[in-house]
Amino acid sequence: MTGTVDPTVFNLIVFVLAIFVGYHVIWNVTPALHTPLMSVTNAISSVIIVGAVLAAGPAETDFGSALGAVAVGLAAINVAGGFLVTQRMLEMFKRKQPKAGKE
Amino acid sequence: MSANLVVLWYLVASVCFILALKGLSHPESARRGNYFGMAGMAIAIVTTLAIVAKGRVDIILMAMAIGGTIGAFVARRVQMTQMPELVAAMHSLVGMAAVLIAIAVVNNPASFGIPDPLPTGNKLELFIGTFVGAITFSGSVIAFGKLAGLGKHFRPFSSAPVVFKGQHILNLLLALVMIGFGVAFFMADGKAWTAFAVMTAIAFVLGVLIIIPIGGADMPVVISMLNSYSGWAAAGIGFSLNNPMLIIAGSLVGSSGAILSYIMCRAMNRAFISVILGGFGAAEGSAAAGAEQKTVRSGSADDAAFLMSNAESVIIVPGYGLAVARAQHAVKEMAEKLIHKGVNVRYAIHPVAGRMPGHMNVLLAEAEVPYDQVFEMEDINSEFGTTDVVLVLGANDVVNPLAHEKGSPIYGMPILEVAKSRTVLVNKRSMAVGYAGLDNPLFYMDKTMMVFGDAKKVVENIVKGLE
Numbered sequence: 047m048t049g050t051v052d053p054t055v056f057n058l059i060v061f062v063l064a065i066f067v068g069y070h071v072i073w074n075v076t077p078a079l080h081t082p083l084m085s086v087t088n089a090i091s092s093v094i095i096v097g098a099v100l101a102a103g104p105a106e107t108d109f110g111s112a113l114g115a116v117a118v119g120l121a122a123i124n125v126a127g128g129f130l131v132t133q134r135m136l137e138m139f140k141r142k143q144p145k146a147g148k149e
Numbered sequence: 150m151s152a153n154l155v156v157l158w159y160l161v162a163s164v165c166f167i168l169a170l171k172g173l174s175h176p177e178s179a180r181r182g183n184y185f186g187m188a189g190m191a192i193a194i195v196t197t198l199a200i201v202a203k204g205r206v207d208i209i210l211m212a213m214a215i216g217g218t219i220g221a222f223v224a225r226r227v228q229m230t231q232m233p234e235l236v237a238a239m240h241s242l243v244g245m246a247a248v249l250i251a252i253a254v255v256n257n258p259a260s261f262g263i264p265d266p267l268p269t270g271n272k273l274e275l276f277i278g279t280f281v282g283a284i285t286f287s288g289s290v291i292a293f294g295k296l297a298g299l300g301k302h303f304r305p306f307s308s309a310p311v312v313f314k315g316q317h318i319l320n321l322l323l324a325l326v327m328i329g330f331g332v333a334f335f336m337a338d339g340k341a342w343t344a345f346a347v348m349t350a351i352a353f354v355l356g357v358l359i360i361i362p363i364g365g366a367d368m369p370v371v372i373s374m375l376n377s378y379s380g381w382a383a384a385g386i387g388f389s390l391n392n393p394m395l396i397i398a399g400s401l402v403g404s405s406g407a408i409l410s411y412i413m414c415r416a417m418n419r420a421f422i423s424v425i426l427g428g429f430g431a432a433e434g435s436a437a438a439g440a441e442q443k444t445v446r447s448g449s450a451d452d453a454a455f456l457m458s459n460a461e462s463v464i465i466v467p468g469y470g471l472a473v474a475r476a477q478h479a480v481k482e483m484a485e486k487l488i489h490k491g492v493n494v495r496y497a498i499h500p501v502a503g504r505m506p507g508h509m510n511v512l513l514a515e516a517e518v519p520y521d522q523v524f525e526m527e528d529i530n531s532e533f534g535t536t537d538v539v540l541v542l543g544a545n546d547v548v549n550p551l552a553h554e555k556g557s558p559i560y561g562m563p564i565l566e567v568a569k570s571r572t573v574l575v576n577k578r579s580m581a582v583g584y585a586g587l588d589n590p591l592f593y594m595d596k597t598m599m600v601f602g603d604a605k606k607v608v609e610n611i612v613k614g615l616e
Contacts, residue, residue: 053391054270061384064397067167068404075173077500077525080409080507081232083173084376086186087405088239090166093190093398094246094383095213096197097390100261101253102209103201110256111205115212117249120242122216123223125194128239129187130224131232135511136183139176142519 082135089128095121150199158196159394165189166398170405176520193394229515230472233372233505234296240372241289243379244356247282247386248349251275254389255345261390271389272335278385279345280327280352285378287356292371295360296504305357308365320358327351363424366584369413370424372505377406409506416500416526418552418562445580445592447599450607453540453574454614456598460537460572462493464529466565467513469503470543470577474604477516480542483608484518486615495532496523497565499547526565536570543576543604545583550590559585573597576607 075083098121101114150158165185172182194213198206227235254275258265267275294306305311330348334341363371380402387395414421457463465484471477484494496518502509513523524532533539541548544565551557552564567573573596582588591597600607 052270054274054388057388057391057393057396060393060396061388061400064163064400065404068170068401069408071167071170071401072405072408075170076175077412078498078507078510078520078523079173079176079179080412081505081511082179082183083170083405083507084236084372084409084505085232085239086169086173086183087376087380087402088236088243089190090169090186090398091243091379091383091402092239092246093162093166093193093394094243094250094386096193096392096394097250097383097386098246099194099197099201099209100390100392101250102212103204103206104257104260105204107205107208108257110253110260111208113249113256114253115205115208117246117253118209118212119216120249121246122213123220124216124239124242125190126217126220127224127235128220129183129190130221131227131235132183132186133180134224135229135232135514136176136180138511138514138517139179139520140514140517141176141521 079136079139082132085128085135086132089125089132092121092124092128095125150196155196155200156393158192159392159397162189162193162196162394163397165192166401170401193398197394229511230475231297232508232511233368234293236372236505237289237293237296237375240375240379241286241293244282244285244287244289244382247278247382248286250386251279251282251349251389252345255340255342263390266339269335274385274388276331276334276348278382278387278389279349280331280355281378281385282382283349283352284356284359285375285382287353288360288371288378289356289375291357291360292368292375295363295365296368296372305361308368310364311361316358316362320355323351323355323358327355359425364584367417367419367424369501369503369505369508370410370417370419370421373406373409373413374425375406377403377410380404380406412500413506416563418559443593445599446595446597447601448574450600450602450610451614452598453600453607454611456572456574457487457492457538457540457611458490458615460492462536463487463495463538463540464533464536464567464570465494465496466539466541466544466548466567467496467498467502467509468542468544468547469509470545471604472503472509472512472543474543476542476605476608477512477518479605479608479612481513481516481518483612483615484522486612490615494522495529497526497529497567498523499526499544499565500563502544502547526563530566533566533569538572538574539567539570541567541573541575542608545577545589546585546587548589548591549583549585549587551587557587559587567591568594568596571596574600576600576602576604578603 169186384399
């Protein structure tokens with residue numbers, strides 16, 4: 047094999063493997079926690095804030111970086127809201143006696 | 150920070166996200182998992198800030214502070230019954246952020262370290278990220294309106310399916326036109342703003358059109374589907390920015406939403422494609438005819454209290470009607486009284502109880518029902534045969550034995566086998582049919598006693614009867 051591999055090919059590799067990991071991890075989630083799963087995946091998908099920070103980053107502000115700043119704000123709502131509401135829900139799941147059951 | 154170091158930090162953050170999801174396999178490990186998720190996000194954000202350290206970090210931090218404050222406020226205030234609305238609203242934000250970032254990329258690719266003009270490959274990925282983001286945004290806005298019950302104010306928000314002639318053809322045509330402009334966008338040499346703008350606008354319209362024909366009963370599927378879309382949108386943007394962080398996190402979320410959609414469809418015995426095409430719940434209203442001829446046995450809350458206190462085992466089947474009546478706390482009190490009398494009390498949850506996956510579990514947890522008394526359908530269905538009394542609270546279709554009869558519209562849908570128990574108590578406000586528009590033979594069985602009334606009042610009266 048000669049030459050360099052196009053970044054898109056690497057992206058594709060990462061993409062496919064990540065889907066496999068996601069598939070296997072998600073099937074192990076207990077159905078009782080599907081709502082927290084949804085709110086936490088919501089928070090995780092707001093990692094798009096990374097793209098927003100890059101867009102808002104340049105020292106010279108223009109139309110694009112202004113939109114980037116707005117996107118940072120929108121995604122930040124999700125980051126904070128998603129993780130905190132998940133935390134709030136998970137705090138509610140308690141078992142009866144601290145000793146009942148083993149795991 | 151060198152590019153290699155950045156990507157390595159992104160790897161650490163990705164592992165944290167995977168651990169966050171892995172933690173959700175059990176309520177005890179889930180809390181720790183959530184901290185991993187927060188840590189992963191913090192790492193991803195700080196790493197990215199380091200890349201733009203020489204730029205407008207001040208503006209970015211300000212935007213984060215504003216957004217973060219709003220998010221924290223909402224997270225604290227939201228009611229658990231409103232979780233579906235909150236989740237829909239949050240999906241729309243991810244979709245919108247994806248579109249805004251895409252516009253910024255077209256405007257100035259160099260600031261993202263991408264060659265200007267954009268290479269064709271990046272344009273293709275950008276096109277996908279943008280239209281998925283736009284559909285996620287407008288679709289989630291409609292889903293939010295439907296869930297929040299805003300149909301009175303604005304017809305597309307109606308929880309009844311909004312259907313019109315030629316809807317599918319129109320959607321198909323719009324999709325083709327959108328793809329056409331997408332092709333024009335990535336074939337063009339320059340920035341091709343016009344093609345990009347038209348394509349994005351059509352995607353916004355499509356998002357609305359895709360969601361309006363879907364009825365209220367199918368909302369659990371819709372939320373899961375939009376959850377999936379928001380992940381794919383993030384992954385699409387990740388492709389165009391060559392950013393592995395976005396690709397990994399986006400794919401995790403995308404596959405999570407897809408699996409949840411599948412689980413919800415299976416629980417309702419609906420083909421995914423027919424949910425997407427919509428219209429369920431509108432056509433099948435006629436099946437309830439003849440309900441008056443049959444007799445039902447009805448009893449009072451005191452009768453119910455008597456039956457349950459003399460039982461050895463009781464299974465409570467909560468439906469969304471219970472949450473609407475805000476009766477969870479009363480139910481928990483009733484269960485405690487029964488347990489105190491030595492009755493074995495358990496809860497049976499159907500996967501589509503509530504308006505989003507796992508919703509009923511959260512509502513019970515909020516009422517401080519211990520999760521080890523709460524069982525999923527597969528785990529408890531075999532137990533009904535040895536149970537003395539089943540109390541059905543505000544559930545209907547998920548306990549309808551018609552699901553076993555060939556030719557019935559819900560044939561094949563997995564149900565809770567409450568009819569196998571010795572006595573069935575059913576609390577409903579009236580004999581009205583459920584989402585599927587079907588009569589329920591369970592109500593006319595000899596072993597069934599109906600307790601009519603508002604769930605909260607009835608349960609409170611049962612509590613009084615137990616004293």
